[in-house]
Amino acid sequence: MRFTSEDAEKRYDALVRVAARTVVGLDFDGTLSPIVDDPARAHIHPDAPEVLMALAEEVAAIAVITGRPARQALDLGGLEEVGDALDAAGKELFVFGQYGNERWTSSHRRIMGARPPRGLATFERDLPRALRSAGASDAYVEDKGLAVAVHTRRLADPEGAFDRLLPPLRELADRHGLVLEPGKAVIEVRSAGSHKGMVVNRLAAVLDAEGFLFAGDDLGDVEAFEAVEELGDRGLAVLRVCSASSEESALIALSDVVVHGPVGVLELLGRLAADARALREG
Known part of the structure; x- marks a missing residue:
């Protein structure tokens, strides 16, 4: 301490x-x-x-x-x-x-x-395309009900995949009226409430x-x-x-x-x- x-x-x-x-x-x-x-x-x-x-x-x-x-x-x-x-x-x-x-x-x-935020369902619909474009199709996607978390920890290059995913997921979240929260090898998208x-x-x-x-x-x-x-x-x-x-x-x-x-x-x-x-x- x-x-x-x-x-x-x-x-x-x-x-x-x-x-x-x-x-x-x-x-x-x-x-x-x-x-x-x-x-x-x-x-x-x-x-x-x-x-x-x-x-x-x-x-x-x-x-x-x-x-x-x-x-x-x-x-x-x-x-x-x-x-x-x-x-x-x-x-x-x-x-x-x-x-x-x-x-x-x-x-x-x-x-x-x-209730789940408006825009989350359409975000999830568009998410696989964003993962493919960033070369991170195998990222683990966790559906939290009120949010979606994309984990890169299990990938061969967790940091590289995280850095590649951050810009397109931020753009996708903005498009659907959601906020993006980066964490340790995880990117979470949720409502701004x-x-x-x-x-x-x-x-x-x-x-x-x-x-x-x-x-x-x-x-x-x-x-x-x-x-x-x-x-x-x-x-x-x-x-x-x-x-x-x-x-x-x-x-x-x-x-x-x-x-x-x-x-x-x-x-x-x-x-x-x-x-x-x-x-x-x-």
């Missing part, structure tokens, strides 16, 4: 002092779950449930905010069981899927979602938060980092945590703390829980 500045260490200490009124927001892939070639095998780190349950005793709420469908995150993360434990402790677990277009909570247990920053602001307002920590690893988390910084400008105690890897470094310059992958994220969350508990117990 590395603080990026002396000010970042002070931010952490301030967050500990208001832990009981703090919301912890977490990305899924690359933050709670290691990045893998097959998205369907991206299971949560085995230590995560225990760490999250200990953390829940010290903070106001925990939210998993992901580009995945909410049902996928719940199943791959075993998050319904985590929600059971948090609910029993009088705390809430939120799962926001598809960048906030889907919502599940441990108190209501029903996924609330939006929501992003992680909007979820951060919504949670902070609804829960009357005094602190907010967000941990992410990818370009899709930039809006969340920006929203957290804006909350800090409004007087909240905030901390932005980058789950760093060799594949993506865009978040490092925006971060207060840099850790190495899900293991590092869990170590930081465990430290936050321990420091908050020590302060609470005097």
